[in-house]
Amino acid sequence: MELRVLRYFLAVAQEKNITHAAEKLLVSQPTLSKQLSDLEAELGTKLFIRGHKEITLTSEGDYLRSRAEEIIDLTDKTFTNIQTDQVISGELTLGAGESIGMKRIINVISGITQDYPDVKIHLVSGNADEMESMLNRGTLDFAVLMGERPLENYHYLKIPEMDQWGILMLKDNLLAQKETINPTDLIDKPLLLSAQALQNHRFQDWWGNLGPQMNIIGTFTLVYNAELLVEKNGSYMITFNHLINNSPTQNLIFRPLAPNLFEPITVIWKKNTVQSKVNQLFIQRLKASLDN
CATH class of the missing domain: 1.10.10.10 (Winged helix-like DNA-binding domain superfamily/Winged helix DNA-binding domain)
Structure with missing residues (x-):
């Protein structure tokens, strides 16, 4: 063929x-x-x-x-x-979900594109399973994973930022008056969960034996679309902090879970693969940002 x-x-x-x-x-x-x-x-x-x-x-x-x-x-x-020799150019493809850790990564990528205008960047969105699959097929150079996952098959860097789980709800909701949200607060409340978190039973330990009383009305993959539903029907979304616009006109508010629940953030790439110059530069600068 x-x-x-x-x-x-x-x-x-x-x-x-x-x-x-x-x-x-x-x-x-x-x-x-x-x-x-x-x-x-x-x-x-x-x-x-x-x-x-x-x-x-x-x-x-x-x-x-x-x-x-x-x-x-x-x-x-x-x-x-492989067209260029001395000048750094080419393409860098990175896949990730929505996360506070992307700010550091985007800062690194932005610096590369400013210093080397011939570099082209491709950002792909998706959950961890999708990103890992695309990385293994070679259609991604790097994947950003949130949460604990087996990493022995990859090179990886853990970044210092962590994603915190909490509830996104309307500002005028009674629960918004609380500083933190515990499992009993959510009994019978209409909940929206990340499809991957639900599949991986991420909150099973957190809500314990109250699980059967949780009213999960739907799942999502993109936070923005789910935000629209929260704003429209007053449901409650379990999601990461720092993913909404906290402007005065925003009708939604975030409250962290109690006990606290965090997810580590890891950048991974394939082993036994010769990296292009731009990929090598990305790894070097990401490591440097961790040292700083």
């Missing part, structure tokens, strides 16, 4: 029309049609459903599209990162 053919395949998947894709690729329509037929023959499966006006992907075609995008992206990135 050649990269050129994968690029042809992606062009047709995007255009949904062989004629338009051929024009975009600057190849003839018969040539493109034959390349696609040869690809289907090579893989032993049908990739397209050829309609009268539009081509759509089969389930196998849709799977190949997602993997082909990763392969092409990784290839292009590798090519870019």
Whole structure:
């Protein structure tokens, strides 16, 4: 399977029309049609459903599209990162969830882009499982993980900041008058939880035998979207501190859990991988920020 053919395949998947894709690729329509037929023959499966006006992907075609995008992206990135010798340029791709620790990391990245304008940065959002999976596939250079996770398969740096769990609620809520929130305060309250935290039973020890009395009405992956729901229906979101805008016009307020609950923040990258110059620079500067 050649990269050129994968690029042809992606062009047709995007255009949904062989004629338009051929024009975009600057190849003839018969040539493109034959390349696609040869690809289907090579893989032993049908990739397209050829309609009268539009081509759509089969389930196998849709799977190949997602993997082909990763392969092409990784290839292009590798090519870019080895083009230069002395000048630091290329691309740095970092995946992370929402966390106070990102401030330090963004400061490091910002300094690199100011000193080396040819460096391109790609930030990807997601939970720890998604970020670790993308790192292992090679589509991320670094992943930022919140919480305790096995790290023996990675190089890593733990940063000094920690994320604190608490409750996000409306400012005029009675619970907002308290300095901290304990498990009994949340009995029968409509709760929104991080999907990953719920899956990992993160609060099982914290609320103990009161777990059956917790009214979990939904989960979220992005804090901003869940904030809108809290503001709209008066629910309670268990989330990290420092993730909301504390301006005077903000209708929400954060109160930490009691007993306190914190998560460590770790930057990880793959072992046995030759890092590009820009990746090496990121590691050096992140280490330097910890020393300072």
